[in-house]
Amino acid sequence: MTVLQSYWNKWLNKRIPAATQHHLNHHNIFIFPAKFGLLFLSLCVLLFLLGTNYQNNLMLLLCYFLLAIFLVTLLASYINFARIHLQIGKCPEVFVDDNLHIPLWLNANIDGTSPANGLLHFKFQAIKKQSNKKAKAQHIQSSTLIDADAFTNPINLSQKCHQRGKLTLSRVTVESFYPLGLYRCWTHLAFSHQITVFPKPIPCEIQLHVSDHTSAKKSGEMANEQAGHDDFSHLKTYQIGEPLNHVAWKQLAKGRGMVSKQFSSIGNHIGWLKLSANYTNKTLPHPSQELATALEQELSELCYQVIELSRTQRTFGLDLGAQCIAPNSGNGHRVACLDALAYFPKWGDEDV
Amino acid sequence: MFKRLKQKSNDQGTAQSSRNIALLLLAATLVFVSFSLFSSVLTWILLLVACGAVIRGAIYYNYYKHLPSIRTLNLLALLSILGLIYSALSAGLLFGMVNLLILACALKLMQMRSQKDVYQLVISLFFLIGCGFIFNQSIGFSLFYALLCLTLLLSLACYHAPSIRIQKQLKTISILSLQALPIGLLMFLVLPQLSPLWHTPKADGAQTGLSEQITPGDIARLSQSSELAFRATFEDTPPVIQQLYWRAIVMEDFDGKTWKVHGYRKKMRELQLKIKQQFKPILTGSFFNYEVIAEPTYQPWLYALDIAVPADPKSSRNIMQSSDFLLFSQQPLANKYQYAVRSYPKALASQTLSVTDKKINLSLPANGNNRTREWVNKLRAQFRNNNDFVDAVLRHFVDNPFVYTLRPEIMLVDPVDRFLFDNQAGFCSHYASALAYALRLGGIPARIVTGYQGGELVKNPGESPYMSIYQYDAHAWVETWGDKTGWQRIDPTALVSPDRIEFGLRQAMQEEGSFLADSPFALARLTNIAWLNNIRLFLADLDYNWSRWVLGFNSEKQRDLFKSLLGKLTPERLSMLGLGIVVTIAMLLGLFFLPHWLQNRVATTQRLYLKALSAFEKEGTQRATWQGPSAFNQQINEQYPTKVSDPFTHITQLYLRLTYQNKLDTDSSILSVKQCHRMMRRYLALLKSELLKN
Incomplete structure (x- = not known):
């Protein structure tokens, strides 16, 4: 199992290397009939048997029509899914045990072509190291449902950070069942990032x-x-870039212009x-x-x-x-x- | 189903909530499908369906917020199943199956919470629509069911993209269906038509059309119906209308009032069905071929002109020939049934008469109709010769003021006596019955044949002519046996009302005004109004072609189609056809995808440079987004040995030159664009090989 898993990961890394943005195409899209698609196919088989036994041409026609719908939907769902363009955005600072909200921009700078439709499921690829139950729980937790026709950019995927150091961002699985739910289009995208997880700050004496x-x-x-013991020394004209909490707002209110307070503790x-x-x-x-x-x-x-x-x-x-x-x-x-x-x-x- | 109800409901968030229009569409579809099967669905199940739809509607429009609880539904399911078992046990398997399916759909509609429920309901509804085609096959119903199919697809689309407007969804679905339709049709035409794999329960309904016994006056009732009985397509010109006696049932058992199919024939036919043995009549003289499309009657009788045999292997597999020269199907006709027959009009005369046949056709009721008996005895004494005797009996109909009417008086006691001597007004069955009785009294074997006479001929240029035979064309006539002449058809009605035979019932009843008197608005009655008649004929034409080409499409028609396409059915030609189809589909797909591919293509210069970049990317050096080509080249120069960086420097220089140089300079420069590209390719190959060595 683990051997297979590692081969699979290796293959994935080669097939879909990490990048800051992904435009979905035949390199990174997987497509296979969904469970409902298989049910649909068995319906076609049933209709065929019934139509043949009753020598009922209309039933056969219905069967063939549904089969043709099944074929045509293959292309339709692929084309819809291939319109997706995802880009990872800037992340806020994050500490251990925090929930990291990774912003993904969906079709942000695509114009002209029509965007993708339908519901999109975003989730992190399940980490197999954990026991199955735990993995499942995490799986459900991290699944995000986005309606591609009504959403606000960016899409925030939250992931809990357990370890300090460079963030190990597991692959993001995006899946769609549009238009008829017959096919599951999915992809496992790896996003390259510069996110570092800092140790969890624990209050203490300085x-x-x-x-x-x-x-x-x-x-x-x-x-x-103790923090905050610095002594105020003098005022000087505010320069762009200085922290806003050093601005002497009272002076500004009195109409003496933007001036900032300077503290004397630094040298000491x-x-x-x-x-x-x-x-x-x-x-x-x-x-x-x-x-x-x-x-x-x-x-x-x-x-x-x-x-x-x-x-x-x-x-x-x-x-x-x-x-x-x-x-x-x-x-x-x-x-x-x-x-x-x-x-x-x-x-x-x-x-x- | 009970267990399925018990499954845990898990709502998939707000987007797929119970207020999705998809669920409302599903409810509507279920209502329409089940009401289209009105005659074969139990009323209380229809009520449940309506309840389910109302619940869905109430939830959609926010009148009500709570679905019925699982426990309530489980109880309901249990009760319903008990009810269904109680009421469907006596009816057929098909009836039970359809009712169970509709019941399950109705309960699912009430309970629908999760995605799985929706999928199950959609699949069941598609199946239900398929079952609908067992019961209804007319053009109208087919269009209706097609519409329902589209609604189902639409509901699926709405379910998977809840925020798109329904008009846009409709467009998507229409495009999908239009793309799928030719593929579906192609599959229908090309894929082999198999014969039934196993025996299936047939739909049963009330028997319609001719019945197996007639009491004079019965056919008059049938004559009030303008429904289609069957249609016949002739290869050449059809016989003249006076010859069109469509034989259906032969009756040889007379009890003084009623003619019935004889018990001996019934037993013979049962035996034939059991041992699959055909009766083989002696076939002589000329023949002609035609095809019949019979409407469902839920009876086994088929219609054909005398004496008919099945003309193609498929028909002869299902059609049996009986010893009274009629054709019957192995199963009652539950659907439209198409068969090919060949008729030998002169063969009736050359058949033999077995001892049993003779006995049956001379048997008489012990008493009754005494005046007729006396009259026949007198005539018989006068005319010893059989032919003279028959002529004398027939002359009675001509010499006396007999009237042909659809409104005969009811004759309860000694009907033949009263008809022949008192009333002298009747319908074809009266005449046939009286004549056959009289002939039997005179010692001449005779029997009644019922069927249809005449029909409406439609000749469209370029197509084979076809006839529509309606229920009001129902008729009864007499067959007598002469030792020299064999079986002979005698139609006493023709003597009394020649118009009936030559121009049909409408003409014959013009004075009386009783043609289709019960249905004043029947289109068939209003043939005097030209445009109404045109509409009627157009609808008939449409229905005929529908039955013939869609419902009646079978393996023979398929072979004919291939023959007309290919000329001859050789393996090479067939494989060429298959190849052609595949190529066509590939080209269509190509047309579909070409714009997509072209869009992805970048100009050659760009592409070559990007290839070089991707070669480095594989090695782990990626160009940062802020790096220009020169800066990246610098980085490569620092990181890689000269063998690698040298070709890349060239590529970069060429790229910069081609992309950013002034157009005029490029034209006048020593190297043309093409040469540059060639150089870029060469350097790219060099770069790749060096990278590999690295």
Whole structure:
């Protein structure tokens, strides 16, 4: 089963490689009679038997007509399905245990040709690793029904993120039964993406190691800082790009123009966020489950701190042992830190 | 069905909710189908159907929001099935099946919640429409059922695309059907017509048409009907109208009032059916061929001119010849039945008379009709010669003021006496009955034959002529046996009312005004109004062609069709035909898909460049959307060895040159566009081979 599965996945990867947008065509469309189609065929057989036995030409004509409808619908459903064009949109930041809403744009920048019709079922391909029941439950949960004649772009597919790091986005299965339900047209689309799942932020005290990088091991020099303690220093003219929550709205109301508040804490409290040393030491004798969870816990707390510090425009560095990010501030720095946390090797990964 | 009702209902969200118009269409279809089968469906089942439709309507228009609960429906199903078993046990299997199907559909309609329910109902309805064709085959009903089929397809379309307007759906379905129709017709014409695979229960209904016994006056009742009895198509010109005596039933058993089919003949026919043995009459003289399409009568009797034998193998498989020279079908005619026959009009004279035949045809009731007995005895004493005696009896009809009427008086006691000597007014059965009785009294074997006489001839240029024979053409005449002449047909009606034979009943009844007196608006009665008559003839023509070409299409007709197409039926020609059909379909498909393909094609320059890109994509290097061709070329130069990047640089340069260079420059440059393309192809091949080596 698993061998078959892997072959199937390999074949799929070759047949429908990941891309940011897919235009459905004969390379990626699968089509086969649906259950109802098979029922319909058996109806035709029954009508044929009845018509032959009663020597009833009208019944035979009905049978052949339905059979012809069956054939013609094959083309009709293919053509309808081939009008679908899907593009993955920009994703918001996502943390572990969050529901990620992946935006898919259906026929967004297609004009001229008529769009697809009928109901479309979107769902993530079931992950076979889990036990069947669980997979089934997830299956139903993630199925989204879209009416291609009445919908608003983008289509949001939600997926729960279980692991930090690069998001493993399973293939999106799109299926349609239009026009008569006789055929099931479906496809398994892989979308290439740059989505990183950050560790789940867990609220904690902010622990900035004020000292410089080399002498950080002394715990006495730890500066316990509460967020929001920064001191206001002066006002200056607002520049585009500065955060809006720094704008002195009162001054604006008084008619003194857009000015932004400047805080003085930045120079004083440059600090480092640090991971405990025992995780950076790779020669630890017995990697255990407890250590792994403890690592995740710590990464989560670091994540919280990064977010909080960035929110308050503080300058900080991140030291993960193997990887150091120099103190800085701003959104780029924040993302870099979160990325580093997300991609921090899992405990025990190095052994494998 | 009971179990099916129990299945869990799972609503598939708002889009396929119970307020979809598809469900309303399904309800309407069910109502129409079941009411079209009105005569063979139990009334209470029709009521259930109506209930189901009302429930669906109420839910659609939001008068009511709740479906009946599963438990209620289960109870209803149980009760209905008991009821059905009670009422359908005595009726036939077909009756039971149709009723069960309609009942199941009605219950499903009330219960319909999930997608599965809808699909099951649609399939059942299609099947029901198929069954409808067993009962009704006229053009009108066929069109009606075709319409219902389209409605079903429409409801399916509405179900799968709930937000499209119904007009657009209608268009989609019409296009689909128009595409499917020629394919369906082709299959119908080409696929072999098989003979029945096993015996199936036939629909049974009230017997119509001629009956197996006549009491004088009976045929008069039939004469009030303008319904079609059968149609006959002749290969050449049909015989003159005075010769058109369509034989159906022979009656040889007389009890003083009523003529019946003799018990001996009945037993013989049963025996024939059992051992599949045909009676073989002696066939002499000239013959002619024709085809008959008989309307359903739920009786086995077939119509043919004297003396007829089945003319093609299919007909002879199903038609039996009886010892009284009539044809009967192995099953009662529940549908229109088409058969080919060949008639030998002079052969009646050369048959033999067995001892039993003679005994049967001379037997008389013990008493009654005494005046006739005396009269015959007197005549017989006068005329010893058989021919003279027959002439003398017939002269009685000519010399006395006999009247041919559709409104004879009822004669209860000694009907022959009263007819011959008192009333002297009657219908063909009176004349035939009196004559046959008189001849038997005189010792001449005689019997009554009932059937039809005459018919309405339609000659369309270029087609074989055909006759329509209506119920009012029903007739009765006499057959007598002479040792020298064999069986001879004598029609006493012809002596009294020659118009009846030459011009038909309408003409004969003109003075009396009793033709179709019960149905004043029958089209057949209003032939004096020219345009109404034209409409009547047109409808008859349509119905004839429908019966002949659609309902009567069979393996022989199929072979004829192929013959007319190919000239001769050789395997080569047949395979050529098959090939031709396949090629035609392929070309049609090509026409269908060509625009689609052309749309996908990109200009050659673009295509070649894209091919080079996809070659790199396979290696894992993808051009980012923001990268221009030159920038990507730079990236390739950095990532790959020169052997790979060199050809790509050339390709990129050629691409840029062809795409972005000034048109005038291109024309004047040393390399033409074609040469550029050739170079691009060469470099592409080089690039691919180098990539493979890599």
